[in-house]
Amino acid sequence: MDAVRDLASKKAAVIFTRSSCCMCHSIKTLFYELGASPAIHELDHDANGREIERALRAQGYGSVPAVFIGGRYVGSAKDVISLHVDGSLKQMLMDAKAIWF
Amino acid sequence: MADASPRTDISTDADTDEKNQRFDRGQSTALVAFDSSDRSSDRSKDKMDQKTLRRLAQNREAARKSRLRKKAYVQQLESSRLKLTQLEQELQRARQQGIFISSSGDQAHSMSGNGAMAFDVEYARWLEDHSRQINELRSAVNSHASDTELRIIVDGIMAHYDEIFRLKSNAAKADVFHLLSGMWKTPAERCFLWLGGFRSSELLKLLVNQLEPLTEQQILGIGNLQQSSQQAEDALSQGMEALQQSLADTLSSGSLGSSGSSGNVANYMGQMAMAMGKLGTLEGFIRQADNLRQQTLQQMHRILTTRQSARALLAIHDYFSRLRALSSLWLARPRE
Numbered sequence: 001m002d003a004v005r006d007l008a009s010k011k012a013a014v015i016f017t018r019s020s021c022c023m024c025h026s027i028k029t030l031f032y033e034l035g036a037s038p039a040i041h042e043l044d045h046d047a048n049g050r051e052i053e054r055a056l057r058a059q060g061y062g063s064v065p066a067v068f069i070g071g072r073y074v075g076s077a078k079d080v081i082s083l084h085v086d087g088s089l090k091q092m093l094m095d096a097k098a099i100w101f
Numbered sequence: 102m103a104d105a106s107p108r109t110d111i112s113t114d115a116d117t118d119e120k121n122q123r124f125d126r127g128q129s130t131a132l133v134a135f136d137s138s139d140r141s142s143d144r145s146k147d148k149m150d151q152k153t154l155r156r157l158a159q160n161r162e163a164a165r166k167s168r169l170r171k172k173a174y175v176q177q178l179e180s181s182r183l184k185l186t187q188l189e190q191e192l193q194r195a196r197q198q199g200i201f202i203s204s205s206g207d208q209a210h211s212m213s214g215n216g217a218m219a220f221d222v223e224y225a226r227w228l229e230d231h232s233r234q235i236n237e238l239r240s241a242v243n244s245h246a247s248d249t250e251l252r253i254i255v256d257g258i259m260a261h262y263d264e265i266f267r268l269k270s271n272a273a274k275a276d277v278f279h280l281l282s283g284m285w286k287t288p289a290e291r292c293f294l295w296l297g298g299f300r301s302s303e304l305l306k307l308l309v310n311q312l313e314p315l316t317e318q319q320i321l322g323i324g325n326l327q328q329s330s331q332q333a334e335d336a337l338s339q340g341m342e343a344l345q346q347s348l349a350d351t352l353s354s355g356s357l358g359s360s361g362s363s364g365n366v367a368n369y370m371g372q373m374a375m376a377m378g379k380l381g382t383l384e385g386f387i388r389q390a391d392n393l394r395q396q397t398l399q400q401m402h403r404i405l406t407t408r409q410s411a412r413a414l415l416a417i418h419d420y421f422s423r424l425r426a427l428s429s430l431w432l433a434r435p436r437e
Contacts, residue, residue, distance in 0.1 A: 026340030
């Protein structure tokens with residue numbers, strides 16, 4: 001979990017993905033669309049990938065994409081979309097200084 | 102039923118049999134003349150021959166009838182067998198089209214076929230219930246019912262929308278391709294199909310003009326909602342495109358390799374396994390598309406007043422109702 005927390009706090013928006021996961025591609029696209037530049041960690045190409053994946057699962061965070069904003073776990077695809085629809089996602093990104101407007 | 106060949110006649114006693122043999126042998130000498138001294142014995146011989154002849158003829162007739170009966174029976178068996186095969190094929194075809202048929206065997210196969218038809222039935226029922234609720238709402242609005250009364254009906258309709266998304270979620274597990282195909286919708290609705298349903302962003306565009314007057318905050322809220330749903334739709338569409346590309350890449354790689362046949366088989370199986378994994382992620386996309394639809398409806402409900410929500414729900418229903426009517430007209434149109 002330390003590895004996860006460490007990486008998650010390094011940037012305002014952090015997304016753990018897998019290169020083969022197309023839903024991850026969707027969430028990344030959404031973040032780019034909003035003007036955020038999230039740090040992307042592809043677990044299947046990352047040296048600590050397996051450890052991070054284990055840590056994520058241990059926390060009950062489910063699978064990829066795993067989204068962190070301002071160092072805090074936000075959720076998976078479903079959570080991100082729900083938060084975007086009610087305007088919370090944009091607010092979170094602004095609070096974390098990931099975007100400015 | 103004793104079998105009788107054309108050559109031997111059925112006999113009931115040994116004497117007759119013997120006589121038959123003698124008669125058969127005697128065929129070639131049928132034109133033997135009898136001299137007058139044997140005339141009395143000839144007559145008795147004649148009588149015996151007459152009886153014998155009659156019995157033999159009867160035997161032949163019985164045998165013939167027996168053969169005909171057997172032929173008829175066998176033919177009946179054959180046609181029954183053919184009919185059985187046809188019925189089995191029809192049953193198989195019907196199962197594949199999703200018609201619910203309980204079976205003694207292969208329950209698993211009939212289940213996958215059931216998913217599509219079961220959903221179609223559930224959706225039809227949902228539409229009926231929805232129309233009923235909408236009519237209730239319409240008469241409440243027209244009779245100037247209080248906000249409290251309206252809220253009860255509106256909340257009921259919103260909860261009922263949750264129900265269709267739940268049904269679609271189950272259907273996506275059972276048969277994602279049926280949902281994606283849009284065959285559960287009418288043709289004109291299918292025109293606008295996006296990831297197994299309607300586009301929330303388009304729906305909001307339709308509503309904006311019909312919901313006036315809106316407060317500044319509401320205009321902003323609806324505007325943001327429209328933009329958010331549009332962005333989410335685009336994101337999901339791009340993910341789908343990536344999936345299609347990935348699937349195409351998987352299926353098109355490494356054909357006609359120069360390696361040995363065992364290598365090719367292993368490659369093929371590996372490709373198929375990977376492609377299967379990718380197909381499996383389709384369900385996730387439909388699920389998120391429906392999630393988007395559901396969240397958009399709920400957010401819209403939050404932004405609007407009860408009365409505005411009522412008008413919005415009526416407008417949405419009327420729009421889709423017209424699309425369905427258009428489909429009916431289209432299907433019934435006169436053709437050359």
